[in-house]
Amino acid sequence: MKRLILHIAFWLIILLMILPAVQLQFRFIEEKPLNGAFTVSEKPAFTKAKWMTGEFQNGLEKYLKDNSGFRNFLVRLQNQVDFTFFRKANAEGATVGKHKQLYEYDYIRSWLAIDYPGDRFVQTKLQRLRYVQRYLKQEKGIDLVLVFEPGKASFIRNISRRITAEGKTGRQPTNVTWPWQKNRLLIILICIPISCS
Numbered sequence: 001m002k003r004l005i006l007h008i009a010f011w012l013i014i015l016l017m018i019l020p021a022v023q024l025q026f027r028f029i030e031e032k033p034l035n036g037a038f039t040v041s042e043k044p045a046f047t048k049a050k051w052m053t054g055e056f057q058n059g060l061e062k063y064l065k066d067n068s069g070f071r072n073f074l075v076r077l078q079n080q081v082d083f084t085f086f087r088k089a090n091a092e093g094a095t096v097g098k099h100k101q102l103y104e105y106d107y108i109r110s111w112l113a114i115d116y117p118g119d120r121f122v123q124t125k126l127q128r129l130r131y132v133q134r135y136l137k138q139e140k141g142i143d144l145v146l147v148f149e150p151g152k153a154s155f156i157r158n159i160s161r162r163i164t165a166e167g168k169t170g171r172q173p174t175n176v177t178w179p180w181q182k183n184r185l186l187i188i189l190i191c192i193p194i195s196c197s
């Protein structure tokens with residue numbers, strides 16, 4: 001009986017190893033394609049020169065990796081297992097927040113003013129925009145209005161409360177507010193009183 005179980009386990013492992021290759025060749029099960037921005041490698045053309053330099057082997061390796069059978073299902077399965085059991089987001093630039101919500105690091109960096117380029121940089125940009133604004137108004141009769149929309153972190157209270165509670169705040173209250181009046185720019189600020197806690 002024990003020997004029979006070992007034989008079944010052995011052939012089951014062999015079948016699991018062969019199945020992706022059979023799926024790659026015959027596509028007997030329709031797979032739902034992955035969504036997102038990525039490029040899938042194409043099958044490389046065989047030439048003696050590419051073989052000798054190793055370019056063909058590298059290209060074929062990428063092709064087999066990107067097109068192996070059941071790849072889409074296995075990628076989804078790995079992402080779901082990582083998210084469910086390890087609270088890990090495999091999306092680039094994303095992190096898992098409270099209540100299993102995904103947040104992008106870019107929003108958090110902006111909220112903390114980590115990516116703030118500095119007052120001098122902002123002042124220079126605003127002066128240039130004011131010049132363009134004046135030129136368009138005087139020469140063409142066109143009003144150029146700058147619109148600043150709030151970042152996601154500024155109106156989702158979960159993020160702002162948690163960041164402030166952890167003491168990670170690097171925010172400067174004067175980030176972009178003070179140069180506006182000095183340059184007399186026509187600016188609209190969009191304030192959204194939404195609480196998504």
